[in-house]
Amino acid sequence: MGDLALNIAASGLDAQQTAMDTISQNLTNANTPGYVSESVQLAPNAGGDLLGVGDGVRTVGVTQNSDRLLATNALQTQGILSQTTSLQQILQGAQAVFPEPSSSGISAALSSFWQSWDAISQDPSNPAPRTQVVDQAQNIVSDFQQASQQLSNLEGNAQTQVTAAVTQANTMLQQVASLNVQISDAKGAGSPPNALIDQQNEIMSQLATSIGAVSVPQSDGTVNVDVGGITLVQGSWSDTINATGGTGAMSLVAQSSGATIPASSGSVSGQLAAINQYLPSYQSQLDATANALASTVNTQLSLGFTATGASGAADPLFQGSGAAGLSVNGAVATDPQLIAASSTNVLPDATNNGANAQAMAELYNAPTGPDNQYQSLIEGLGSQVQAVNNQVQAQTSVANAAQQNLQAIQGVNTNDQMVQMLTYQQAYQASAKLISTVDTMMQALIQAS
Amino acid sequence: MTDVMGTNAISYTPAIMANQMISGLNTAEAQQANDEEQLSTGSTINQPSDNPAGAAQILQLNASLARAQQYSSNASDAQGWLSLGNSTMNQIISTLQQAKQVVESVSGANLSNQPGSLQALADQVSSIGTSLLNLANTTYGGQAIFAGTGNVSQAYDQNGNYLGGGAAPTRTVAPGVQVSAGVTGEQVFGSGTSGLFGSTGVLAQISQDLQTGTNASINNVQTTDLQALDQAIDQVTAQAATMGANYQQVQAFSQQATNSQQVLQTQMSGIDSTNVAQVTTQLTQSQQAFQAALWATSQLSQDSLVQFLG
Numbered sequence: 001m002g003d004l005a006l007n008i009a010a011s012g013l014d015a016q017q018t019a020m021d022t023i024s025q026n027l028t029n030a031n032t033p034g035y036v037s038e039s040v041q042l043a044p045n046a047g048g049d050l051l052g053v054g055d056g057v058r059t060v061g062v063t064q065n066s067d068r069l070l071a072t073n074a075l076q077t078q079g080i081l082s083q084t085t086s087l088q089q090i091l092q093g094a095q096a097v098f099p100e101p102s103s104s105g106i107s108a109a110l111s112s113f114w115q116s117w118d119a120i121s122q123d124p125s126n127p128a129p130r131t132q133v134v135d136q137a138q139n140i141v142s143d144f145q146q147a148s149q150q151l152s153n154l155e156g157n158a159q160t161q162v163t164a165a166v167t168q169a170n171t172m173l174q175q176v177a178s179l180n181v182q183i184s185d186a187k188g189a190g191s192p193p194n195a196l197i198d199q200q201n202e203i204m205s206q207l208a209t210s211i212g213a214v215s216v217p218q219s220d221g222t223v224n225v226d227v228g229g230i231t232l233v234q235g236s237w238s239d240t241i242n243a244t245g246g247t248g249a250m251s252l253v254a255q256s257s258g259a260t261i262p263a264s265s266g267s268v269s270g271q272l273a274a275i276n277q278y279l280p281s282y283q284s285q286l287d288a289t290a291n292a293l294a295s296t297v298n299t300q301l302s303l304g305f306t307a308t309g310a311s312g313a314a315d316p317l318f319q320g321s322g323a324a325g326l327s328v329n330g331a332v333a334t335d336p337q338l339i340a341a342s343s344t345n346v347l348p349d350a351t352n353n354g355a356n357a358q359a360m361a362e363l364y365n366a367p368t369g370p371d372n373q374y375q376s377l378i379e380g381l382g383s384q385v386q387a388v389n390n391q392v393q394a395q396t397s398v399a400n401a402a403q404q405n406l407q408a409i410q411g412v413n414t415n416d417q418m419v420q421m422l423t424y425q426q427a428y429q430a431s432a433k434l435i436s437t438v439d440t441m442m443q444a445l446i447q448a449s
Numbered sequence: 450m451t452d453v454m455g456t457n458a459i460s461y462t463p464a465i466m467a468n469q470m471i472s473g474l475n476t477a478e479a480q481q482a483n484d485e486e487q488l489s490t491g492s493t494i495n496q497p498s499d500n501p502a503g504a505a506q507i508l509q510l511n512a513s514l515a516r517a518q519q520y521s522s523n524a525s526d527a528q529g530w531l532s533l534g535n536s537t538m539n540q541i542i543s544t545l546q547q548a549k550q551v552v553e554s555v556s557g558a559n560l561s562n563q564p565g566s567l568q569a570l571a572d573q574v575s576s577i578g579t580s581l582l583n584l585a586n587t588t589y590g591g592q593a594i595f596a597g598t599g600n601v602s603q604a605y606d607q608n609g610n611y612l613g614g615g616a617a618p619t620r621t622v623a624p625g626v627q628v629s630a631g632v633t634g635e636q637v638f639g640s641g642t643s644g645l646f647g648s649t650g651v652l653a654q655i656s657q658d659l660q661t662g663t664n665a666s667i668n669n670v671q672t673t674d675l676q677a678l679d680q681a682i683d684q685v686t687a688q689a690a691t692m693g694a695n696y697q698q699v700q701a702f703s704q705q706a707t708n709s710q711q712v713l714q715t716q717m718s719g720i721d722s723t724n725v726a727q728v729t730t731q732l733t734q735s736q737q738a739f740q741a742a743l744w745a746t747s748q749l750s751q752d753s754l755v756q757f758l759g
Contacts, residue, residue, distance in 0.1 A: 030463060095496055101507040101721075111515035118519050118621065122526045123592065125601045344598075349614035353598040358621045364516055371512055379505035382497025389498060400472060404465050411462035418754035 011056030012431035034202025079265035086270035114364035121354030130336030148323035177238035180222035212266030228262035293370035294318035304340035304356030312340020477739035524703035538689035595634035609646025622702035
């Protein structure tokens with residue numbers, strides 16, 4: 001009797017000890033990213049006793065409280081959120097390029113420019129207002145150049161971010177592959193690979209937020225990594241992603257197959273959308289605005305005559321095209337008398353006639369003029385930023401909810417662990433008490449004999 | 450961990466609570482920052498994404514406002530030209546009236562035997578001619594007001610030749626509306642030898658007839674010359690009336706430009722202005738929400754079974 005009771009109690013001590021170890025492991029990892037809480041699985045030992053008393057308790061194993069469905073859902077929502085967030089950051093940067101509505105934006109510069117033409121018409125023979133028109137034109141040109149440069153910088157930064165993220169992703173793909181090897185080795189050796197799986201989960205979570213990768217679990221306990229239907233990790237093999245193409249045409253390519261990887265979530269996908277779609281569109285609208293300015297002004301000038309009665313067609317105010325390429329005609333800047341402010345070539349009238357300049361000032365709201373182009377650029381940009389802001393807000397609550405659901409299963413609940421700790425502590429004490437009681441009983445027997 | 454406890458209640462881990470608090474803090478702080486921005490700038494649209502259609506409208510209204518301000522500026526420039534033009538015209542008319550008085554004074558007495566006083570009258574008419582020429586060359590801001598869009602500094606040379614342009618300058622005072630800021634000297638005084646200042650013009654003729662001093666020439670002064678002078682006065686008066694009418698017109702458009710600026714500003718504040726009472730209330734609410742979130746965060750992890758287990 002004593003022998004069996006002692007054995008049973010001893011197995012209880014062992015089991016409670018393992019359970020306490022598990023709780024200790026859980027509590028220390030409460031804040032470890034990717035950690036999945038563990039619980040100990042206990043089972044009664046069937047005994048060899050004829051009466052059917054069991055043979056104590058045994059630890060079947062320590063299992064992870066994981067939920068694949070919730071984990072996948074959390075990863076996907078996180079990937080979509082980080083796609084939108086990275087796009088939001090770039091679009092907000094683009095919005096900051098155009099400080100509107102304000103008194104310092106391109107819109108205000110255009111207004112001042114148009115008004116300066118009426119100043120010529122008030123005193124056409126005076127060089128001062130003509131110089132002012134040239135100055136205003138130069139202001140606008142430098143505003144355009146600056147805005148265009150800032151958009152290019154945003155695009156360059158986004159490209160750098162993509163390249164850096166791809167380099168990091170490649171390292172992580174290798175890590176997933178090497179963890180696959182370690183996991184299958186550990187399984188082969190019969191030891192549970194829980195810590196390795198935690199590590200792999202954490203890497204997968206980073207891959208999901210970065211390139212929108214999805215893990216596909218295999219029957220042997222390893223995972224394949226899949227992005228948009230293209231397998232990048234399989235067992236011990238991992239592919240390399242290359243970011244190719246530049247402005248407006250950047251894409252991710254799998255090195256082994258040369259196939260384009262259609263990343264549809266993750267921060268890289270948001271950055272690619274900005275590089276290939278949003279920023280080039282803003283750039284081309286800005287170019288169109290600059291071209292509209294040049295053509296509107298130069299066309300009106302060509303209808304007029306300079307102070308010496310020469311046709312304005314020979315002396316356009318703006319040269320070049322596109323926001324970055326626009327410039328003020330050097331000849332006119334040097335000699336503002338070449339501005340075709342007059343509507344007549346008859347002398348001496350041409351010297352002091354400002355009718356063409358008056359007509360120019362009225363073009364401030366020309367339907368095909370730069371102001372309308374610019375307003376639609378601002379409206380479009382504003383709408384897109386607003387939409388992406390709203391998306392981020394909605395997706396944040398979705399991702400938080402998914403994360404919360406996952407945490408509720410996988411996370412470490414301190415209160416819960418504390419209660420379990422007390423339970424196991426009491427069970428341990430009870431087993432210990434049992435041993436001392438059996439000891440007392442045995443001693444009583446020895447002394448009696 | 451439902452296996453041991455046997456409960457199905459949603460499990461809140463410290464990590465979830467921490468995330469919720471961070472998210473709550475961020476939301477409350479963002480709302481507060483947004484309200485504060487609206488109050489400090491006085492405007493609800495501080496970047497295009499705040500209200501994209503509104504932002505585009507504001508840009509358009511701003512451009513229209515700048516344009517309306519320019520119309521005001523153009524109108525006041527035109528008013529300057531026209532008011533100087535009108536007062537100059539009045540002086541010209543009164544100077545011509547003096548010439549007429551001289552001519553009429555000849556008719557009052559038989560002066561045929563007094564060449565000296567005839568000469569004095571002739572000199573008087575000549576000097577009237579000189580002062581009229583000076584008046585005709587009046588400038589506004591360095592520009593001769595009767596030179597039209599032509600010669601800037603001078604409308605007439607010493608011989609009475611018109612040096613200016615063929616049209617009066619105009620000012621844009623409303624969309625598509627241009628008002629003349631004056632009249633050309635040609636319209637008022639004519640040009641060349643037969644013009645008011647020319648060698649065969651009416652003043653030169655009077656002066657010459659007085660100097661000749663014959664009965665016939667004195668008769669000419671009293672008849673044909675006087676008629677011609679009356680015609681010249683009529684001509685100037687008619688042009689003065691045109692300028693006066695232009696002045697009235699410009700004044701009306703100036704008022705209109707001022708009104709439209711007010712309308713545009715009202716429209717703009719309708720789209721853009723912060724409702725101070727509303728936003729202040731919102732700000733108080735979001736401050737309270739932020740403080741509540743802060744308080745909740747300060748309580749984080751204080752309430753746990755760990756504390757009670759010692």
